[in-house]
Each structure stands twice: as C-alpha cells, then as structure tokens.
Amino acid sequence: MKNLQDLRKEVDSIDKKINELFIRRLDIVKKIKKEKIQLNLETIDRKREKEIFENLENYTKVEYHQYSHDLFENIIRISKDFQEKYDD
Numbered sequence: 001m002k003n004l005q006d007l008r009k010e011v012d013s014i015d016k017k018i019n020e021l022f023i024r025r026l027d028i029v030k031k032i033k034k035e036k037i038q039l040n041l042e043t044i045d046r047k048r049e050k051e052i053f054e055n056l057e058n059y060t061k062v063e064y065h066q067y068s069h070d071l072f073e074n075i076i077r078i079s080k081d082f083q084e085k086y087d088d
Contacts, residue, residue: 022075026082033083043083049076 002010036043052072060068 025075026079029079029083030086033086044080052076 033043035041053069056068056072057065
C-alpha cells in the first residue's frame with residue numbers, strides 16, 4: 001500500500017500534467033480566436049459549450065459528473081476570459 005508521501009507525489013505528477021494540458025488548451029484557444037476573427041464569428045459559442053458538457057457527461061462516471069461539470073465550467077470561463085484578453 002502506498003503511503004501518504006507517495007500518494008502526494010502521484011497527485012503532484014497529475015497536477016503537472018493537468019497544467020501542461022491546460023496551457024496547451026490555452027494555446028489552441030489563441031488559434032481558435034484567430035479563426036473566429038477570420039470567419040467574423042462571435043467569441044462566445046453557447047452551442048459549443050453545450051456540446052462540451054454533453055460530451056463530458058458521456059465519458060465521466062456518474063459519481064463524478066458534478067465535479068467534472070464544475071471543473072469544466074471554470075476551464076471554459078477562464079478560456080473565454082483568455083480569448084477576450086488575448087491580443088495577437
């Protein structure tokens with residue numbers, strides 16, 4: 001059985017990966033903004049947000065739905081904020 005220190009190291013490793021993926025996501029958000037400008041589209045896309053949450057429900061265990069939903073609400077909020085503030 002793993003001890004507390006080993007478990008915390010594992011969490012730290014996961015946190016690092018989450019952050020790396022989040023930064024990667026923000027880099028893609030920059031590209032999306034450029035595409036939206038080229039296509040003369042609004043930054044906010046409620047249909048896409050709904051799609052993200054529907055997909056999330058499909059691949060998340062029921063017991064974690066609310067937690068994943070909360071997480072992605074924040075990820076989307078931060079991404080929209082970043083997209084609005086990002087100026088290439």
